[in-house]
Each structure stands twice: as C-alpha cells, then as structure tokens.
Amino acid sequence: xxxxxxxxxxxxxxxxxxxxxxxxxxxxxxxxxxxxxxxxxxxxxxxxxxxxxxxxxxxxxxxxxxxxxxxxxxxxxxxxxxxxxxxxxxxxxxxxxxxxxxxxxxxxxxxxxxxxxxxxxxxxxxxxxxxxxxxxxxxxxxxxxxxxxxxxxxxxxxxxxxxxxxxxxxxxxxxxxxxxxxxxxxxxxxxxxxxxxxxxxxxxxxxxxxxxxxxxxxxxxxxxxxxxxxxxxxxxxxxxxxxxxxxxxxxxxxxxxxxxxxxxxxxxxxxxxxxxxxxxxxxxxxxxxxxxxxxxxxxxxxxxxxxxxxxxxxxxxxxxxxxxxxxxxxxxxxxxxxxxxxxxxxxxxxxxxxxxxxxxxxxxxxxxxxxxxxxxxxxxxxxxxxxxxxxxxxxxxxxxxxxxxxxxxxxxxxxxxxxxxxxxxxxxxxxxxxxxxxxxxxxxxxxxxxxxxxxxxxxxxxxxxxxxxxxxxxxxxxxxxxxxxxxxxxxxxxxxxxxxxxxxxxxxxxxxxxxxxxxxxxxxxxxxxxxxxxxxxxxxxxxxxxxxxxxxxxxxxxx
Numbered sequence: 001x002x003x004x005x006x007x008x009x010x011x012x013x014x015x016x017x018x019x020x021x022x023x024x025x026x027x028x029x030x031x032x033x034x035x036x037x038x039x040x041x042x043x044x045x046x047x048x049x050x051x052x053x054x055x056x057x058x059x060x061x062x063x064x065x066x067x068x069x070x071x072x073x074x075x076x077x078x079x080x081x082x083x084x085x086x087x088x089x090x091x092x093x094x095x096x097x098x099x100x101x102x103x104x105x106x107x108x109x110x111x112x113x114x115x116x117x118x119x120x121x122x123x124x125x126x127x128x129x130x131x132x133x134x135x136x137x138x139x140x141x142x143x144x145x146x147x148x149x150x151x152x153x154x155x156x157x158x159x160x161x162x163x164x165x166x167x168x169x170x171x172x173x174x175x176x177x178x179x180x181x182x183x184x185x186x187x188x189x190x191x192x193x194x195x196x197x198x199x200x201x202x203x204x205x206x207x208x209x210x211x212x213x214x215x216x217x218x219x220x221x222x223x224x225x226x227x228x229x230x231x232x233x234x235x236x237x238x239x240x241x242x243x244x245x246x247x248x249x250x251x252x253x254x255x256x257x258x259x260x261x262x263x264x265x266x267x268x269x270x271x272x273x274x275x276x277x278x279x280x281x282x283x284x285x286x287x288x289x290x291x292x293x294x295x296x297x298x299x300x301x302x303x304x305x306x307x308x309x310x311x312x313x314x315x316x317x318x319x320x321x322x323x324x325x326x327x328x329x330x331x332x333x334x335x336x337x338x339x340x341x342x343x344x345x346x347x348x349x350x351x352x353x354x355x356x357x358x359x360x361x362x363x364x365x366x367x368x369x370x371x372x373x374x375x376x377x378x379x380x381x382x383x384x385x386x387x388x389x390x391x392x393x394x395x396x397x398x399x400x401x402x403x404x405x406x407x408x409x410x411x412x413x414x415x416x417x418x419x420x421x422x423x424x425x426x427x428x429x430x431x432x433x434x435x436x437x438x439x440x441x442x443x444x445x446x447x448x449x450x451x452x453x454x455x456x457x458x459x460x461x462x463x464x465x466x467x468x469x470x471x472x473x474x475x476x477x478x479x480x481x482x483x484x485x486x487x488x489x490x491x492x493x494x495x496x497x498x499x500x501x502x503x504x505x506x507x508x509x510x511x512x513x514x515x516x517x518x519x520x521x522x523x524x525x526x527x528x529x530x531x532x533x534x535x536x537x538x539x540x541x542x543x544x545x546x547x548x549x550x551x552x553x554x555x556x557x558x559x
Contacts, residue, residue, distance in 0.1 A: 050087030100294045104288045331389075362387075
C-alpha cells in the first residue's frame with residue numbers, strides 16, 4: 001500500500017470536487033441574479049409555495065447557505081416574517097439533495113469532456129451569461145473528475161482488511177452519523193460528504209444502511225455552517241440558523257430507529273441489477289440508493305414538519321430571545337404596566353399618562369431650542385440631540401404597548417381613545433424629529449457660514465419662534481393635563497400665525513434685493529427657518545385638535 005500516493009490522490013480529488021462545486025455554485029448564482037430574490041419574494045404566500053421556492057432556488061444555485069443568506073436579508077428588511085422563512089429553509093434541504101442525485105450518475109469517465117465543453121463556452125462565449133454557463137458546466141465536470149480521482153485513490157483498499165472492517169462498523173447507525181457529522185463540519189459541505197460516500201459505494205465498500213447513517217450525520221454536520229454564519233449576526237439571523245439546526249437534528253432523531261425500514265423501501269424503488277452478485281452488485285446499486293435515500297429523507301421531513309412552522313418559530317424565539325437594550329433613564333416607561341393589559345380601560349389610562357411623560361421630554365427639547373437665529377438665547381444642540389434619541393426610544397415602547405393593548409377586547413370608547421392618544425404620540429415624535437434633525441442641521445449650517453441677520457429680521461424671528469414654542473408648550477401641556485380650553489386656544493392661533501408667517505415671507509423677499517453678497521444664501525436659510533416654524537405649529541395644532549376631540553367620543557371629556 002503506497003499510503004502517500006493514495007493520500008495525495010484522495011485529497012487532490014477532494015480538492016477538485018470542492019473547487020468544482022464552488023465554481024458551479026458561484027456561476028449559477030450569477031446566472032440566476034435578481035431572479036432568486038424575486039422568486040423568494042413572490043412565493044412566500046403560504047407554506048407550500050415557500051417550501052417550493054426554497055427547494056428550486058437551492059437546486060439552481062447548489063447552495064443552501066445562499067438561500068439562507070437571502071432569507072435573513074428579507075427578514076431584516078421586514079419583507080418576510082420568521083414563520084414565512086421556515087418554509088424556505090426546509091425547502092432548501094430538499095434542493096440540496098440535487099447534488100447527491102447528480103454525483104450518483106456514474107459518468108466520471110466523461111468528466112474531462114464536460115470540462116472541455118464548459119471551458120470552451122467560458123473562453124469563447126461573447127455574452128456574460130454564456131460565459132457563466134460555461135463556468136457552471138466546467139465546475140460540474142470538475143466535480144466528476146474529482147470523484148474519479150477519489151475512486152482511483154480508494155480502489156486499493158478493496159483488499160485491505162482493516163479498512164474493510166472499519167467500513168463494516170459504519171453499519172452501526174451512531175458511528176455512521178458521527179463520521180458524517182465530523183467530516184461535514186470539517187469540510188463545511190454536506191455535498192462533499194455525500195460525494196465521498198457515493199465514491200466509497202461505487203467501490204462496494206459501504207452498505208446502504210451505512211450510507212444512510214453517514215448522510216444523516218452530514219445533515220446534522222451542515223448545521224455547523226449555519227451556526228457559524230449566525231455568530232455575531234442579528235437575532236433573526238441566529239433564529240434562522242436555529243431553525244436549520246432544530247429541523248435537521250429532530251429529523252435525524254425521528255428517523256434513527258427506522259434506518260432499516262428506510263433502506264428496504266429505497267431498495268424497492270431504486271434500479272436493481274440482479275444479474276450481478278456480491279460487491280459488484282453493491283457497487284452498481286448502492287450509489288443511486290444512497291442518493292434516493294437522501295432525497296426521500298429530506299422530502300419526507302419537510303412534508304411533515306412544514307405544518308409546524310409556527311411552532312418552530314415560537315420555539316426558536318424562546319431559545320434565542322431578543323436582547324434587551326438598556327434604555328436611558330429618561331426613556332424608560334414610567335406608567336406602562338404589562339399586568340394591566342387584561343384590564344383595557346386601565347391600560348389606556350396608563351398609555352395616556354406615559355404620553356404625558358413623552359410630552360415632558362419633547363417640552364424639554366422645545367425649551368432647549370431657544371431662538372434659532374437670535375443670539376440672546378442660543379439653542380442647546382447637544383441637549384436637543386440627546387432628548388431626540390430618548391423620545392424615539394420611548395415612542396417605540398409606547399407604540400409596542402399600544403399594539404399589544406389593541407389586540408385585547410376594547411370597548412368602542414376605549415378603542416377610540418387609544419387611537420387618539422397614539423396619534424398624539426406620533427405627532428410628538430414628529431415634533432422631536434423636526435427639532436432634532438431639521439433644526440439641528442440648520443443651526444450647524446448657519447453657524448458654519450457665519451451668517452448675520454438684520455436687527456429687524458432677528459426681532460421678527462424671535463417673536464415668531466416664541467409664539468410657535470408657546471403653542472407647542474400649550475398643546476403638550478393640554479395633552480398631559482387634559483386641558484381642553486388650552487387646546488382650543490392653540491387651535492384659534494392658526495389665522496394669526498399664518499398671517500405673521502406670510503408677512504415675514506414677504507419681508508424676506510424684499511430683503512433678497514439688498515446688496516449683501518451673502519443675501520441669496522441667507523434668504524435660503526431664513527426661508528428654511530420659516531418652514532420649520534410652520535411645520536412645528538402644524539404639529540402643535542394637530543395635537544391640540546386631537547386633545548379637544550368631541551365629548552361624545554370620550555366619556556371623561558370635561559368642559
């Protein structure tokens with residue numbers, strides 16, 4: 001036995017096999033292009049269509065990991081739920097069996113012909129798609145060429161008793177599963193494991209039962225790739241990997257006691273060569289039988305487990321909970337109590353109180369905004385930015401509580417009240433966004449350009465900003481204290497403020513004709529201030545109108 005030559009030939013064959021698989025997968029991905037995304041997006045309406053799309057995409061690109069990456073991208077973008085993704089992940093397992101079916105064809109003698117055809121298309125093709133197709137065909141040829149080398153490397157072992165003994169021990173399911181698991185985890189490819197098993201089967205080294213056990217191990221081992229891909233990724237990515245692990249591990253555990261029954265069934269449905277005997281018959285029949293067993297196993301598992309997709313989703317959500325990000329103290333809810341969700345009327349009261357807390361944060365931003373272009377009361381930009389982040393976080397908490405509350409049995413009055421409160425929450429967030437984004441960026445640009453306004457324009461700005469800020473304070477206070485009279489006073493300011501803004505706009509237009517070289521830039525930024533002030537008053541008035549809703553819709557309305 002020339003162990004060195006045998007090892008070199010075996011590893012060289014494995015290298016060609018893996019390289020060819022990678023080349024074929026990469027080329028098919030390029031050919032499929034955006035069609036993969038479109039197909040996954042269009043075919044997730046129900047369990048079966050999602051499973052079918054996962055199987056087809058994986059069969060096309062010869063890589064279940066690519067399908068999983070696409071799925072995670074859809075989940076992260078909010079275009080697909082975790083439950084929808086489970087069908088695709090299960091379908092990917094079916095698609096991955098196509099590789100085993102391909103390598104089971106004993107066409108290693110024609111491997112180099114396939115390589116030549118692929119290389120010719122790749123080298124002579126004018127269009128990119130044709131070149132990619134050539135690369136895919138060449139990759140397929142390299143897969144079969146690598147299999148041929150591995151087969152040649154292992155042929156001397158036919159007469160080596162220790163190796164034959166080891167192969168016979170593989171008939172024990174646990175040893176076979178362990179061998180398949182370890183090897184797949186090492187090479188990060190279940191297709192490689194299946195390929196080597198089929199190569200061994202062509203030499204008559206391995207029985208169908210041993211081949212099934214090793215294929216089971218490969219199914220579990222491929223989960224290592226999914227787990228490694230999920231490390232350090234967002235929660236949904238790790239949950240998708242967990243679904244892959246659970247599905248494969250549970251499937252193997254369910255089938256483990258029935259390997260002999262599965263083998264008998266596969267022998268009945270696979271081609272038989274009764275004219276042969278002994279190892280020659282095994283070498284002819286077992287490769288196709290192993291490929292068929294791999295397909296039947298994955299198809300059966302998917303057809304059974306796909307109906308439990310919601311259960312899988314709940315399970316992985318509990319196993320991998322969303323990491324709680326500690327909230328800043330000011331953004332922590334004070335009044336929201338999950339224990340009151342089953343008492344909707346009291347829970348609505350809590351949402352209203354928390355909205356008052358939110359209003360106080362926004363009021364703090366209003367007070368910190370000072371006078372946008374005046375220097376007597378300069379804005380505290382750092383405080384505005386800090387409060388803006390806190391407002392965003394608290395709004396998320398309030399809306400999440402409101403979403404859970406809305407699923408409860410609310411009366412019409414409580415439902416209408418909750419809707420109005422959440423409307424105010426969104427308006428308060430809009431005020432915070434305007435102050436935190438538009439006003440802050442405006443102030444930064446104003447100061448960087450070192451622009452100066454005239455005394456008259458500065459006075460007008462101060463007067464308008466004070467009125468808008470006062471309206472915001474009154475609207476937020478009216479919301480917090482349920483002060484309907486104050487809310488109506490804000491609404492009545494519409495005509496006065498609109499006229500003041502129109503007069504101010506005319507004043508700025510006249511100033512545009514001055515000889516100041518920076519006048520055009522100053523006018524642009526001054527007009528932007530007017531737009532911001534107008535928008536802030538719109539939000540203030542909207543809040544006030546929501547607070548002063550008709551009494552018939554709110555049992556606690558007090559004139």
